[in-house]
Structures are given as structure tokens and as C-alpha cells.
Amino acid sequence: QQQVKQSPQSLIVQKGGISIINCAYENTAFDYFPWYQQFPGKGPALLIAIRPDVSEKKEGRFTISFNKSAKQFSLHIMDSQPGDSATYFCAAMGNQGGKLIFGQGTELSVKP
Amino acid sequence: GAVVSQHPSRVICKSGTSVKIECRSLDFQATTMFWYRQFPKKSLMLMATSNEGSKATYEQGVEKDKFLINHASLTLSTLTVTSAHPEDSSFYICSARPPVGNYGYTFGSGTRLTVV
Numbered sequence: 001q002q003q004v005k006q007s008p009q010s011l012i013v014q015k016g017g018i019s020i021i022n023c024a025y026e027n028t029a030f031d032y033f034p035w036y037q038q039f040p041g042k043g044p045a046l047l048i049a050i051r052p053d054v055s056e057k058k059e060g061r062f063t064i065s066f067n068k069s070a071k072q073f074s075l076h077i078m079d080s081q082p083g084d085s086a087t088y089f090c091a092a093m094g095n096q097g098g099k100l101i102f103g104q105g106t107e108l109s110v111k112p
Numbered sequence: 113g114a115v116v117s118q119h120p121s122r123v124i125c126k127s128g129t130s131v132k133i134e135c136r137s138l139d140f141q142a143t144t145m146f147w148y149r150q151f152p153k154k155s156l157m158l159m160a161t162s163n164e165g166s167k168a169t170y171e172q173g174v175e176k177d178k179f180l181i182n183h184a185s186l187t188l189s190t191l192t193v194t195s196a197h198p199e200d201s202s203f204y205i206c207s208a209r210p211p212v213g214n215y216g217y218t219f220g221s222g223t224r225l226t227v228v
Contacts, residue, residue: 034216043118043205043219044156089155099146100207100217102155 002027004092006103013110019077021106023090026071030092034100035064035075038087047088048075080110114210115139118220125196125227133191133223135206141186142208146217147179150203162189196227 006023013019023033031052036044050057050064050073057064063076077084090103115138125131135145143164148156160181161169168181178200180192189208193200206220 036219041203041222041224043116043207043222045219046216049216087153099158099161105153105155107153 002101004090004101004103006090006106008106009104010107011109013080013108015080015082015110015112017080017110019080019084019108019110020074021088021090021108022072022074023092023103024070024072025092025101027092027094028071029094030101032093033064033066033073034091034093035062036089036091036102038089038105044089077108080108082110082112084108085110114208114216114218116206116208116218116220118206118223120223121221122224123226125225127197127227128195130192130194131196131225133193133204133206133225135189135191135208135220137187137208137218140208140210142189142210143186144209145183145189146207146209147181147189147191148205148207150205150222152203156205159191164189193225196225198227201225201227 004025034049035047037047038044048059048062050066052068061078066073088106091100093100117136119134145162147159149159150156158171159174162181162183164183170176183189203222205222207217
């Protein structure tokens with residue numbers, strides 16, 4: 001019940017295209033869903049996060065779509081750029097803070 | 113704001129020696145810090161939760177005598193890998209949670225440990 005399942009494992013997108021990464025969870029006590037971007041040899045950096053009281057959150061080219069009934073959320077990267085090439089992790093956390101549960105990660109490669 | 117500094121970024125040590133990794137919250141006080149381990153092309157695996165002024169809470173399967181955690185102040189947690197062996201070689205990352213009510217965890221830049 002603590003798992004967060006992420007797909008795909010890897011993704012290749014042409015420059016200017018849309019990158020879509022999906023995550024699913026089981027624990028309905030989760031109430032915070034962040035996405036992290038990680039470059040090789042670096043720690044993860046918070047990209048965007050959402051709470052279950054909204055269905056969508058957009059920040060620049062990055063959008064989270066959240067489907068509470070399906071217990072799924074996804075990251076959309078519009079106008080993908082080669083500089084977006086990195087590993088992306090979804091995560092979830094229960095109410096009142098606590099441990100972050102990470103998805104398996106998606107290695108994104110944006111081709112010029 | 114909410115910067116976490118981790119040091120060193122890379123360390124090579126001989127088998128049997130101990131290595132200490134530092135994690136500092138630079139602009140906020142962190143009563144709780146987290147230590148992760150990451151294998152190549154894998155996700156982050158939570159090792160332990162570091163609590164200021166009390167004992168760390170280790171995840172199942174993590175040897176607390178191998179990975180010593182000390183959180184002596186509100187801005188510093190340390191991870192000491194004792195009697196390191198080649199299988200301890202990995203990427204170690206710390207994370208801190210800013211004050212209560214802010215769910216945005218901030219991660220350090222990681223430490224690449226190589227045991228030879």
C-alpha cells in the first residue's frame with residue numbers, strides 16, 4: 001500500500017514534443033505529490049507538487065494532472081528541450097508530513 | 113531559501129576505514145533529516161530518519177551499527193559509514209524538511225562514496 005508505481009522507465013522525445021510520465025498510488029492517506037528532477041551525480045530537485053484538492057497545477061512548461069478517484073497523477077512537460085534530459089521521480093507523502101515514497105524513476109532523453 | 117548542503121561530494125576510502133558525510137541546512141532549522149542511498153539508475157532508498165537530539169530511526173534491513181547517524185544540532189546531521197567495504201559504494205543523499213507546515217523537502221547534492 002506504500003508503493004508508488006511510475007511509468008515508463010525510459011522515454012525518448014523529440015525537441016518541442018510533449019513528455020508524459022505517469023504515477024499511480026494505493027494509499028489514500030497520501031496528500032502531497034511532488035515531482036523531482038535529477039541530473040547525473042546530483043541530488044533531486046523539486047520541480048512541481050500538487051495536493052489532492054486540485055486536479056491540475058501548471059508551472060511554466062510543467063503541468064501535473066491529478067485524478068483522485070483513479071489514484072493516479074502525471075507530469076506533462078510541454079515543448080520539451082534537450083536541457084530537460086534527466087531522471088524524473090514522482091513521490092507521495094502522507095498527511096502531517098513523514099516519509100516521501102518515491103516512484104521508480106523515468107529517464108527522459110530529449111533529442112534535438 | 114531552504115538550502116541543504118552536503119559534504120563531501122565525492123570520497124574514496126580504503127576498505128575497513130570509516131567515512132563521515134555531513135548534511136547541513138543552511139537557512140532553516142531542521143528537526144528531521146533523512147538519509148537515502150541510490151544505486152545507479154535506481155530510485156532513492158530511504159535508509160533512516162535523523163531526529164535532532166534523539167536516536168535515528170532506521171528502515172528495515174539497514175544496519176544501524178554500519179551506518180551511524182548523529183543529529184546533534186538543528187542544522188547538522190552526519191552519516192558515518194563504519195568499516196566500509198566495496199559493497200557500501202553508492203550515492204548517498206540527505207534531505208531536510210523545512211519548518212512544520214511546509215511539505216517541500218529539500219535534498220542535498222549527494223555524496224559519491226567509492227570503497228576500494
